Amino acid sequence: MDAASAVLRARRILSEATPLNIDCGKTCLSACCVSSEAGDGMFLFPEEKHIYDEYISGFEILKVTYPFEADMLICSAYCDRKYRPLACMFFPVIPYIRMYNGKASRGIMLDTRAWPVCPLMQSGMNAFASEFINACKMAAMTLFESEEHSNFVYNLTEYIDGYKSFEDLS
Ligand code: SF4
Numbered sequence: 001m002d003a004a005s006a007v008l009r010a011r012r013i014l015s016e017a018t019p020l021n022i023d024c025g026k027t028c029l030s031a032c033c034v035s036s037e038a039g040d041g042m043f044l045f046p047e048e049k050h051i052y053d054e055y056i057s058g059f060e061i062l063k064v065t066y067p068f069e070a071d072m073l074i075c076s077a078y079c080d081r082k083y084r085p086l087a088c089m090f091f092p093v094i095p096y097i098r099m100y101n102g103k104a105s106r107g108i109m110l111d112t113r114a115w116p117v118c119p120l121m122q123s124g125m126n127a128f129a130s131e132f133i134n135a136c137k138m139a140a141m142t143l144f145e146s147e148e149h150s151n152f153v154y155n156l157t158e159y160i161d162g163y164k165s166f167e168d169l170s
């Protein structure tokens, strides 16, 4: 599947999904939006930037080269749900790909970067709505059908794993 089709399909799969069957933002005052997840904006998945080709107030896209080349979306802590980036739809979950002995292991995991922000991290994925977890899995599998997304998720996983090591040291 090409990257543009995959990201659109993944966005459709997750468009109505939320971690809990209630609005979790009411209990934490939308902490992830106030902090922009890890505090520095959200990575856009490959080809996702085209969602923002038409000017949408409150968003800015930066090209970053560290920790890998990607587009980063900066928001103003509030957005129309239909323009949320895929990273926010998954949050606090994220797809991962790791390589062990030449074999790929892939799926979804809790995003380590969410620990300082999201109170749902303590209860873990078992406490999330099954509809949300299923949608995350389906969206991740859709992304994995694209080589470009698979490479992106691999790089992102390395970054998140490195972030975890950094957290362990601090
Ligand atoms: S920080 Fe966690 S609990 Fe709060 S709105 Fe975001 S996902 Fe929901």
Ligand code: SF4
Binding pocket: 032, 033, 034, 036, 037, 042, 075, 076, 077, 078, 079, 080, 084, 085, 088
């Ligand atoms: S893009 Fe929207 S959902 Fe994502 S952190 Fe910003 S305001 Fe929240």
